[in-house]
Amino acid sequence: MLKDIFPFLGTTIRTPRLEMRVADDAERAALADVAVGGIYPEGKNPFTTEWAEVEPETLRRNFLQHHWAAMATWKPEKWTLMLTVFVGGEPVGVQDVGARDFGVTRLVNSSSWLGRDAQGKGLGTEMRAAMLEFAFTRLEADFAASESFEGNLASETVSKKNGYEGNGVDTITVAGEAKALNRWLLTRERWERHRRDDIEITGFTPECRPLFGLEE
Template sequence: MLADHFPLLGLRVRTPRLELRLPDDDQLAALAELAAGGIHEPDTMPFLHPFTDAPPDVVARSVVQHHYRARGELGPDKWTLPLTVLSGGTVVGTQGLNAAEFSVTLEVGSGSWLGRDHQGKGIGTEMRAAVLHLAFAGLGAEIARSESFDGNPASAGVSRRLGYADDGTARHAVGGRCRTGHRFVLTREAWERHRTVDVTIDGLEPCLPLLGADGPPT
């Protein structure tokens, strides 16, 4: 099996209504089509890399390429794990986790999006809770960070509900415009105090060396 050679394909993170995993080909096609169908209002841009500012076929192709690129470049020193989110077997979005020199920093970042029909149902909070459990309980992280732009209260609301604290601002050039990003930071202690979602992880142990992780502290 391919997962014998790339064990991240066997990783599953589950909550009461969601499953997060690296997608198979059919699921990746569904994710690309979901992105092409729209993620946000046309006059907004919630992403640092404005991949949705393109025709639908280009958006779909960029989603596929991002997933292949992330798998090809993944290694212990730097990795991005773009997990596809399924609800009742239906692809609803993606929740990513990333790190650089994780074995040294014990720090992760995250990013996500949902198809528009699946927004406003609490899925965004649940899927972020899932990858935070993967980071803290599974990998042994000490810090998680997130950032959202002005005009994206949903993302900021998820961060605050899960216990992140404000961590300043940053200025970014996005599509030729200066955008203000609001930074958030979550410590292990704050994560433990705000945990409300039951999460289970399967298939993690063989993945740890690929992610530069030793697992949670004992």
């Protein structure tokens, strides 16, 4: 069983409205269709790369390869857990969480997106809270970081509602243009003040720990 080799494939995070776990290939293909259906209005790319700015067939292929790459390149020193978000059993978006040298830094980073139909209903806030519950309780993180372009108010509000504070500004290039990228940081102490009490996590067994750079 794949789950015996990558035990975190058996981990599920549930909130009252959604479920998050690593998808299988059929679910990944369905998720690629959600991405093809649209994530943001034309000309408003909120991402640091232009992954969603390609033709549908290319997007589907690149999308699957990106999700496979996360598994294919997984190392305890550098990992990204691609959690697919399901509502009513259907994939609606992604909440990832990743780190470098997590066993030492105890710092996770994350990014997320929802198909446009699923946006603006509070799901983005809830899936971030679910990821944070996982990171701070199961992974024993001390810090969670996030980034959003200046003007991405939905992403910025999701960070603030979950307790993150501003942590400076970077300037990066996207498509040859300089863009201001706001950095956000959440400490364990602030997370405890914003934490929800309705998130359930199953299947994070002791065997999962070394894969994240933690002692068993």
